[in-house]
Amino acid sequence: HSCFSAATTNDLRMFSCKPFKEELRRVHKDGGFQIVEMLFRTSIFGLVDQGSDKQHQQNKLTIWDDLRNLLIGDFSFKSNIRAVKLSKDYFVVALEHKIHVYSFKTLKLIHLIDTTSNPKGLCCLSHHADTSVMACPGTH
Incomplete structure (x- = not known):
């Protein structure tokens, strides 16, 4: 469902x-x-x-x-x-020029990614059990 x-x-x-x-x-x-x-x-x-x-x-x-x-x-x-994405292991916060990736288990920041301008907060997380993939606009 x-x-x-x-x-x-x-x-x-x-x-x-x-x-x-x-x-x-x-x-x-x-x-x-x-x-x-x-x-x-x-x-x-x-x-x-x-x-x-x-x-x-x-x-x-x-x-x-x-x-x-x-x-x-x-x-x-x-x-x-600009956007929030949740998965079993991670949550992602998209700002206009940065992506923050946190561990759901510890609630700690594990990655900080500089991006090109992203005013719409475009970001996607995979939900596959064995791998974790995040897609976002290019970095600089």
Whole structure:
């Protein structure tokens, strides 16, 4: 069964595809989310606020376990987050000129990659069990 998550100006939502049904809605009391990325079909999300005030900025990533109502980690960056990608072993944060790769197990930064301008945050992670591949715009 497939599912997907969506960010709105007021909340985050998760939908199943067969049958199509809203499975989860979490209203954000201070506005919505700029980015919501879900780890497969789990309750773990990478969340970036819309940036309506200093407390809810677009340069802060929250890794959240909705099932356990548990904050896994908060990560701040020097510029706005353009994209977040999650896999079983890693999570990736794409900024306009850098890619940060973290270990999910330790929550530590393991790679910092300089890239060409990437205003859309283009980045992709493989989900193969034996190898890990990340694709992003060229480095300089």
